[in-house]
Amino acid sequence: MNEKELVSRLRAKEEQAFEELVQSYGPRLLRGARLLTGQSQLAEVLVSDAFAEAFFALPRYRAEAPLFNWLYGIMLNQFRYHCRKHKHFINLESVADSLEAKETPVDDSDMLKRLPDCIGKLSPEHSSVIVLKYLEGKTTEEIADILAIPSGTVKSRVHNALEFLRKTMNQMNLLPNSATD
Amino acid sequence: MEHKPTDELEQLGEQLRSKLFGYPVLESLPAGFMEGVRQKIRIRQRQRLHRWAVLASAAVILLGIGLSRHLMVKNAPEAIPPQPQAQINEFDANLARMSVPPDTDGKIKVFSQIIGAQNFTLSFNRTKDELTFVASDKPAKLIDKNNHWEAKLQKVLDKCFLDAKELTCIVVDGRGKNWSILE
Numbered sequence: 001m002n003e004k005e006l007v008s009r010l011r012a013k014e015e016q017a018f019e020e021l022v023q024s025y026g027p028r029l030l031r032g033a034r035l036l037t038g039q040s041q042l043a044e045v046l047v048s049d050a051f052a053e054a055f056f057a058l059p060r061y062r063a064e065a066p067l068f069n070w071l072y073g074i075m076l077n078q079f080r081y082h083c084r085k086h087k088h089f090i091n092l093e094s095v096a097d098s099l100e101a102k103e104t105p106v107d108d109s110d111m112l113k114r115l116p117d118c119i120g121k122l123s124p125e126h127s128s129v130i131v132l133k134y135l136e137g138k139t140t141e142e143i144a145d146i147l148a149i150p151s152g153t154v155k156s157r158v159h160n161a162l163e164f165l166r167k168t169m170n171q172m173n174l175l176p177n178s179a180t181d
Numbered sequence: 182m183e184h185k186p187t188d189e190l191e192q193l194g195e196q197l198r199s200k201l202f203g204y205p206v207l208e209s210l211p212a213g214f215m216e217g218v219r220q221k222i223r224i225r226q227r228q229r230l231h232r233w234a235v236l237a238s239a240a241v242i243l244l245g246i247g248l249s250r251h252l253m254v255k256n257a258p259e260a261i262p263p264q265p266q267a268q269i270n271e272f273d274a275n276l277a278r279m280s281v282p283p284d285t286d287g288k289i290k291v292f293s294q295i296i297g298a299q300n301f302t303l304s305f306n307r308t309k310d311e312l313t314f315v316a317s318d319k320p321a322k323l324i325d326k327n328n329h330w331e332a333k334l335q336k337v338l339d340k341c342f343l344d345a346k347e348l349t350c351i352v353v354d355g356r357g358k359n360w361s362i363l364e
Contacts (some may be wrong), residue, residue, distance in 0.1 A: 027207040031205065049221060052218055053227055
């Protein structure tokens with residue numbers, strides 16, 4: 001799909017173009033939202049809200065940024081808004097300390113299942129950078145652009161989030177070297 | 182929080198990357214997802230319309246209030262005219278009907294009658310054709326709320342001393358302050 005062509009059709013308010021946009025980017029946005037929220041239904045709400053928001057924000061879209069990044073930014077804004085609304089404030093230290101260690105190590109598929117739990121315990125700001133960097137493979141500069149924050153802030157958030165995840169995952173025996181740590 | 186060496190965190194990051202690589206992307210959108218998006222768009226459109234309607238109503242109300250206040254302020258002097266036009270016309274008509282004797286003494290007499298000043302001195306310098314009028318208060322008959330008395334005084338001067346080459350009228354109020362000099 002030619003993105004430029006799609007954007008021009010979207011700007012011409014072609015209904016079919018908007019449907020193509022949702023069909024093309026919806027599944028990937030849903031994957032990110034599911035990882036952030038750990039809930040399929042909530043993820044659907046966030047992504048559909050993001051598309052509805054994008055529908056009205058299209059005239060403000062800068063064509064130089066990839067459409068997907070722009071949509072992702074809107075979805076993450078919806079996520080942060082949702083967290084604020086539902087007072088999803090988490091103290092990284094207290095949560096990590098309260099987690100009980102599992103006695104038996106978990107396998108890869110179990111780890112994949114439990115990763116959303118770990119990521120969901122991060123603050124919205126930290127989970128956003130983790131999802132963008134490790135799920136979507138975005139560079140620091142791209143993340144900075146999507147979240148409209150400086151690159152240095154992205155790096156420090158990634159560092160702090162990894163520190164927290166390391167501790168959490170160790171306590172949940174999700175890391176191979178958990179026993180020695 | 183205990184800080185681990187950066188390479189250990191990088192290793193964790195790589196682990197995350199490899200694990201999340203397997204995090205599944207849906208092959209298609211859930212049933213009814215597109216309809217859900219359309220419905221949200223419709224709701225937002227309605228909300229936007231409602232918001233605009235509220236803003237427009239508020240703007241109209243504010244505009245109405247502003248306009249009515251503006252008109253009230255603008256119309257205020259007309260609503261209570263300090264010098265009704267009829268009163269001015271009456272003064273002019275009375276002045277036009279009045280005959281002034283040709284001699285100076287007669288003129289001065291008529292002048293003082295018209296202006297109704299109680300405490301004043303009026304002198305006429307024949308060589309300079311200069312009339313000096315000094316009053317300790319504003320002429321009683323000419324006082325009005327709109328301070329048109331100066332114009333009226335000028336009219337009386339013109340009526341009585343039209344032939345004078347130069348007329349100087351000095352009105353001094355009770356505190357000795359010069360109110361006006363008419364030439």
